[in-house]
């Protein structure tokens with residue numbers, strides 16, 4: 001990390017409620033939490049959704065005796081933005097120090113965020129007492145239009161259009177500018193203008209894209225959220241450099257999010273769909289996006305030839321012969337004479353013919369997730385989900 005590089009990591013990208021379901025695992029089921037690191041010692045956390053727990057675990061792995069000093073910007077008090085607080089281990093270590101920023105809610109009065117935090121761990125809602133949260137905590141009340149500086153990063157807050165209020169944040173860091181607007185419904189001129197100003201020329205615009213444009217126009221109108229199309233319009237008007245669709249609806253499957261991203265890219269090419277583990281690096285050269293290595297657990301080494309076709313960065317389609325060097329596999333459907341027990345282990349060994357005529361064995365550990373009488377006579381249909389395994393396959 002160069003001295004002027006800023007790193008952004010998405011730890012939670014889902015709106016409203018966590019979705020630990022297979023149809024949404026790829027983008028991820030944790031609610032909003034975004035880490036921004038502007039220098040080795042300067043860290044920000046944007047919102048405290050359930051993704052915060054994972055961030056805490058990561059920081060614990062790397063923690064030093066000096067402790068962590070971090071700035072936590074909370075956009076508003078809806079569950080999906082605060083629910084990770086009790087599960088963030090660094091709050092329970094006295095060597096750490098946290099600076100919290102949020103607005104005074106008319107429902108909670110002064111020190112709203114402190115009250116929210118204390119209520120979350122109050123009896124009978126949580127088994128651990130507040131006195132166990134030994135990290136130093138400072139609370140600062142901010143409001144729309146406020147601006148302040150933290151170690152060379154200028155933070156700007158603006159009101160967004162969302163039930164019970166929500167602050168959007170802009171971080172002008174040494175590496176570039178990041179705008180975080182997770183919950184916002186377009187259509188009210190004053191708030192639309194706020195967001196346009198906040199997003200002006202942003203390198204990274206993280207934007208509420210919960211609903212489809214059709215939902216936003218009909219059944220979800222007035223629910224306080226936006227669509228990929230409104231994000232694209234905003235990105236264009238504000239001349240943002242990169243757009244990240246965020247706060248995916250809990251009922252949006254990965255396939256639906258794929259569709260929103262595809263549609264957004266047709267209108268605004270530098271669009272991305274925020275995904276758990278996605279990392280953005282910002283520096284003087286621009287913005288670089290990387291995804292977490294989500295297929296490592298299922299990866300098996302083998303070599304064989306394949307024909308690959310796709311669309312290049314220049315928009316032109318291509319086709320080429322290539323060597324597959326490893327593969328991640330999710331599952332298979334087998335016709336067996338045996339009938340394995342549900343949730344039992346199976347091993348599947350596949351012989352792939354390699355490019356150089358040496359057989360390449362693919363040995364997969366699976367768990368039985370489904371059995372049924374197969375259409376082939378006397379055979380059982382067995383659904384297998386491939387699970388983590390030591391790598392038994394030779395090149």
Ligand SMILES: [Zn+2]
Pocket residue numbers: 015016078080081182183247
């Ligand atoms: Zn939300």
Ligand SMILES: [Zn+2]
Pocket residue numbers: 076078162183
């Ligand atoms: Zn909300």
